[in-house]
Amino acid sequence: DSASGKEDAIAVKLTRKLEELGFTVTMDDAGPKFGGVCGNLIAVREGELEGALMLSSHMDRVPNGFGIKPVEKDGVLYSDGTTILAADDISGVCAILEGLRCTIGSGRPLPRLEVVFTIQEELCLGGAKVMDPSVLKAHVGYIFDSPGGAGRFINGAPGRYILKAEITGKPAHAGNAPEKGIDAAKTMADIISTLKQGRVDEITTSNFPHLESGVGSANINVVS
Numbered sequence: 001d002s003a004s005g006k007e008d009a010i011a012v013k014l015t016r017k018l019e020e021l022g023f024t025v026t027m028d029d030a031g032p033k034f035g036g037v038c039g040n041l042i043a044v045r046e047g048e049l050e051g052a053l054m055l056s057s058h059m060d061r062v063p064n065g066f067g068i069k070p071v072e073k074d075g076v077l078y079s080d081g082t083t084i085l086a087a088d089d090i091s092g093v094c095a096i097l098e099g100l101r102c103t104i105g106s107g108r109p110l111p112r113l114e115v116v117f118t119i120q121e122e123l124c125l126g127g128a129k130v131m132d133p134s135v136l137k138a139h140v141g142y143i144f145d146s147p148g149g150a151g152r153f154i155n156g157a158p159g160r161y162i163l164k165a166e167i168t169g170k171p172a173h174a175g176n177a178p179e180k181g182i183d184a185a186k187t188m189a190d191i192i193s194t195l196k197q198g199r200v201d202e203i204t205t206s207n208f209p210h211l212e213s214g215v216g217s218a219n220i221n222v223v224s
Helices: 008-020 087-105 126-130 184-194
Strands: 024-027 041-045 052-058 071-073 076-078 112-118 141-143 162-168 198-201 204-213 217-223
Touching: 008 024, 008 041, 008 087, 008 112, 052 087, 087 112, 162 184, 184 204
Parallel strands: 052 112, 052 141
Antiparallel strands: 024 041, 041 112, 071 076, 162 217, 198 204, 204 217
16 A cells, blocks of 8 residues: 555565665655655665666555555456556566566676665655755666656656636525526536637646535636
């Protein structure tokens, strides 16, 4: 189980797995800076060769990342439909761990290996933003958080804007003077009907995932 700001359970498990591979594992103080429960994990295994290599992925997931029960079909893992699958970024975590097991298990001389598992990546790269890079010696590193071959550079990623609107209606007697009232819900529907939804342009989408209607008012959350 893991989610942004609640990565403590997976951090404990990863610490144990990395220590079993001969790494010294520390946790920084990034968590409290973002209201989280744990910090970034930084693991180091000194090597026999010169140089250093850094491998990284993140421990958090988008919401609904608790109680995951994957379903295997023809050798492929799928979500059972009640939670996320969490391939982002547990597939990256697993790739790093398996790569380390195979490489260290080969018995060949290796350079210094540095593993960084960050927190709150899904919330604007929170853990990476406040991590102290001086603890690392590597000038080359690979981040496992995207499809594609090793060495692929990504210089842009999706962002999100949230627009909120509150519409306050005007009550009126439904029998004696309905024309004096203002229906907040209808006004909200009229506004939404004028806004483009789905794919707005080549790089923009828009949707209305959250609508609320109460006594005399209505709220719209627009995510684009």
